[in-house]
Amino acid sequence: MxxxxxxxxxxxxxxxxxxxxxxxxxxxxxxxxxxxxxxxxxxxxxxxxxxxxxxxxNYKKILTNPDYHIFESMFNSFRTTLLSVALIVICGFIVGYIIARIKFKLNRVVYLMFLMGMLIPIHSLLVPIYIVFKNTGLTDKWYTLIVPYVAFGLPIAIFLVEGFIKGIPVALEEAAAIDGSSFSRTLFCIILPVAKPILTTIAIIQTFSCWNEFSFALVLISNTKLQTVPLAMTQFTGQFASDYPKIMAAMLLTMAPIVILYFIFSKQIIKGMVAGAVKG
Incomplete structure (x- = not known):
């Protein structure tokens, strides 16, 4: 008792x-x-x-005032996030699979080079990246932010995919090869569905990261028509005073899509994380 x-x-x-x-x-x-x-x-x-x-x-002023560019910035964030996440998931899956399954001379070296991207602080590269983009004319373009987002998103994607793929029995691919399946068919029709949990996890993590990213957007984008959501939030802060109720209204409007997305896929995120931990 x-x-x-x-x-x-x-x-x-x-x-x-x-x-x-x-x-x-x-x-x-x-x-x-x-x-x-x-x-x-x-x-x-x-x-x-x-x-x-x-x-x-406050909501009415934000939605009706064209000076705030709220819908334009949300569209820019949506386009950049969608394309960046798609490239990260596709490239991360292919590269992660190749590193996990195909043994070649520089296999570990290539893998370690990708992992080094997780160790380098983003802010330490802002100045050199800005100089490179400025000299090559890549600043203030609709695709400007996609390049650094994909570059810094790939290491974690490759790390998670590589660990997950190692937990999938090789016999599955051998059986497909015996049945006459090509490499691309085995990769996208057999392995891809099995790796769906970890790919969904990567997609959700990178969606949050790209949507909320501020540093690269601030340095590489100066055109107000190309600004993303985090940059749009700076319009509500003045030099001597800030309109906090309006800031909070704008934050709630811009947070709504990402919060809804999280609640829809929250179970999938947890499932993918657990699957990745067990498989790896």
Whole structure:
């Protein structure tokens, strides 16, 4: 009886801690939402209080004012993210499979070179990348950000795919070869469906990374018509004052697609992470 009581108490205590932790994660979003329904003077007078007269004027101003380029920046982020993630997943899958399955003289060297991309801080390369892009005329183009996003996204993709592929039995490919399957058919029709969990995980991780990336966008893009969502957020911050309710409204609008995407694929993300850990 005493043992059962201890078990119930420990279970209750653990659940209580998890509930408190969950609330601490959810509260910032709730605070952002009801703060976005305030006017600037009301927010400055009481930062944490609930709005007495909620208004959607901040959302209206953001959506109707052409100077904010909110829809244009969301489209730019969507296009850049979609193309970058597609290239990262496809190239990461092919290269990861080749490194995991095909043994050649420089196999480990190539693999280590890719992994070095995970160790180099992005910010240390901003200046040389800017100089290279400036001299080659690659700045302020619609495809400018795709190049660094793919370059810095490939190492983690190759690392995850290589570990996952090693856990797939080679007999599966040998059986396909006996049946007359070509290399490309085996790769895309047999291995690709099996690797779907880890590829989905890579796609979701890189989607968050590309959508929220700020450093390269700030350095390589100066044209307001090509700016991404993080750059658009800087328009609401002045030199001496900031309109925080409007900033929060803009943040919620731009966060909506990525949050919806996360909730749709949250189970797949967890499944892919677990599968990658077990297979690797």
């Amino acid at each position: 005493e043992k059962q009581s201890r078990h119930i108490f420990s279970k209750f205590f653990v659940n209580l801690i998890l509930i408190i932790f969950s609330l601490s994660c959810i509260f910032p979003l709730v605070w952002m939402f009801y703060s976005s329904l305030k006017e600037k003077r009301v927010f400055n007078a009481d930062i944490t209080g609930l709005p007495k007269n909620p208004t959607f004027s």
